[in-house]
Amino acid sequence: MADRNRATLLELLNKPGNNVCADCKSPDPEWVSVNLGAFLCPECAGCHRNLGTHISRVRSIKLDNWEDDQVQAVAELGNEVVNQKYEQFLPAYYKRPTKDDPELLRSEFVKAKYSRQEFIYPDRQTAYCSGIKEGYLYKRGRDDKGFKKRRFCLTRKLNGHTLLYFIKEKDTAPKSEIDLDSVNVVFAKDKIGVNPNGLQITYFVNGQTRSLFVYADDPKVMTKENKEIVDWYYAIRAAKFEWRRIAHPQQDEIELAEGLTTDFTLEGWLQKMGPKKKDGFKKRWFTLDNRKLMYSEDPLVSHENSG
Ligand SMILES: [Zn+2]
CATH class of the missing domain: 2.30.29.30 (Pleckstrin-homology domain (PH domain)/Phosphotyrosine-binding domain (PTB))
Structure with missing residues (x-):
């Protein structure tokens, strides 16, 4: 029975929309919110867990045992149905979280979507x-x-x-x-x-x-x-x-x-020589964004040099 239910869930992953996380769209979700019917990546599943079980109850496709009625409920929903409801008024300027974004952006997206339901009720925005x-x-x-x-x-x-x-x-x-x-x-x-x-x-x-x-x-x-x-x-x-x-x-x-805000391509410490040769190498914080390379003595400097 458990194996049959797991096999059904794995089949459901092939349904359009279920092959990516309902929230961040990263591939191959392995978790499911049983009551919402959404397929999720491990990171978004973690955010769902923090919402409380009155909002979302997450289970692992691979690690948890599934009852017939739970699988049936998920089969009737799935990511497309979930997002038609919970993202119907998702503003175009909103940024869907990616793996490179801070944890805060992901957790606030999940809270806004399911807990505060801001994309069902635009007056909450x-x-x-x-x-x-x-x-x-x-x-x-x-x-x-x-x-x-x-x-x-x-x-x-x-x-x-x-x-x-x-x-x-x-x-x-x-x-x-x-x-x-x-x-x-x-x-x-x-x-x-x-x-x-x-x-x-x-x-x-x-x-x-x-x-x-x-x-x-x-x-x-x-x-x-x-x-x-x-x-x-x-x-x-x-x-x-x-x-x-x-x-x-x-x-x-x-x-x-597109490109309303641009995350920096690369940041970190590098050794920079100069400006005079006798100055030797100095540790500088470099930031590369789409437009140019900037550097400063401190990551938190308000004026940056460029070149
Ligand atoms: Zn995700």
Whole structure:
């Protein structure tokens, strides 16, 4: 009986849509959410487990024993049926998590999809969908290198969106105003030691690349949720998407969403000589993105050299 049920499940993997994970689309899923009827990769299955069994009950195709009625329930659903329901209003600017993305992006995607059901009920996307957002982020100082709480504002202006931040609560003039057109935003992964879930926001000004390093939650009271920083990430993507759509009304949404943000191709320490020969080799942090190679003395530097 158990073998027959396992064989049926393995057959179901051949059904269109079931050969990839319902959430991240990575190939050869080995786990199934019994009640949702979704085939999942091990990483997404782990996120489902964290949702609680009242939302998703995951079992392994290979390792667990399956009852007839469980297999029957899964056979009637499958990834296509699941995603028609749970992704019916998935915004085009949303980024489906991949193996290279931080764990946070995957777990928040799974929570947004099944727990908060944001892609069934679009009115639950208000924290990011308009591309307008205001709130507090901890920003690394350019000179003193500590993180300070700053008010950030993502807002619309006449010809695009702009990102502002203010030093003092009551300041009406922003310390900096960044045109969103040139902005790229990536998760800083392990770079921000005090908080693993920070963002690196890079932009061009006066021919130079600059970076802001921010995180949302005070590490002393950091909650496991950390939804806020992901909301900022999507608010920036939503804002960029909106202006692309205005500029190119005839392009389809998939094309418009391409390259809204670009993860760095490669990053790490290298030894760099110079500029004078007698200077010898010095350890420098190199970042390669689509556009150019940059280097600095410290991964968290706000001004990068290029060449
Ligand atoms: Zn997956």
